[in-house]
Amino acid sequence: MATYPASFSLRSSGKGTYEITRQISEVVSESGIQTGTVTVFVQHTSASLVIMENADASARTDLHAFFDHLVPEDTPYFIHTYEGPDDMPSHIRMVLSGCSEVVPVIDGRMALGTWQGIFLFEHRDHPHQRSVVVMVQGD
Numbered sequence: 001m002a003t004y005p006a007s008f009s010l011r012s013s014g015k016g017t018y019e020i021t022r023q024i025s026e027v028v029s030e031s032g033i034q035t036g037t038v039t040v041f042v043q044h045t046s047a048s049l050v051i052m053e054n055a056d057a058s059a060r061t062d063l064h065a066f067f068d069h070l071v072p073e074d075t076p077y078f079i080h081t082y083e084g085p086d087d088m089p090s091h092i093r094m095v096l097s098g099c100s101e102v103v104p105v106i107d108g109r110m111a112l113g114t115w116q117g118i119f120l121f122e123h124r125d126h127p128h129q130r131s132v133v134v135m136v137q138g139d
Helices: 021-031 057-070 087-097
Strands: 002-011 016-019 036-042 047-053 100-106 116-122 129-138
Touching: 002 021, 016 057, 021 036, 021 116, 021 129, 036 047, 047 057, 047 087, 047 100, 057 087, 116 129
Parallel strands: none
Antiparallel strands: 002 129, 016 116, 036 100, 036 129, 047 116
8 A cells, every 4th residue: 555645735814714625636646546545634723624515605604604603702711712712712613623534535536526625624813824734545
């Protein structure tokens, strides 16, 4: 079995989802692996990864609104607010949505569904530089 590691970074402009499917597809292609899996991991505790619809941006707008409602920034009992009111909510949002995704690789391509994309989900209000690690494994 072959293993192909890679990484890249991107700068968010604040809260929201940023599609990274193209960057990951390029890594899979460069790996030469035809059958296996690709694991994607974000190295942060205030951003996460999601597989989400990539055809209609309103689906992601609703996702953002849902997370803002689910974990509001004005929660009075949060004490971890050293970096501002979005500090603890961003950590909770990451825990709820996760920091990694695994996608099958078939015939040298990710086996995503027609409307699926992989997104970095930034939970902080301000721009951040985010690091993503990609590991392709297989034959």
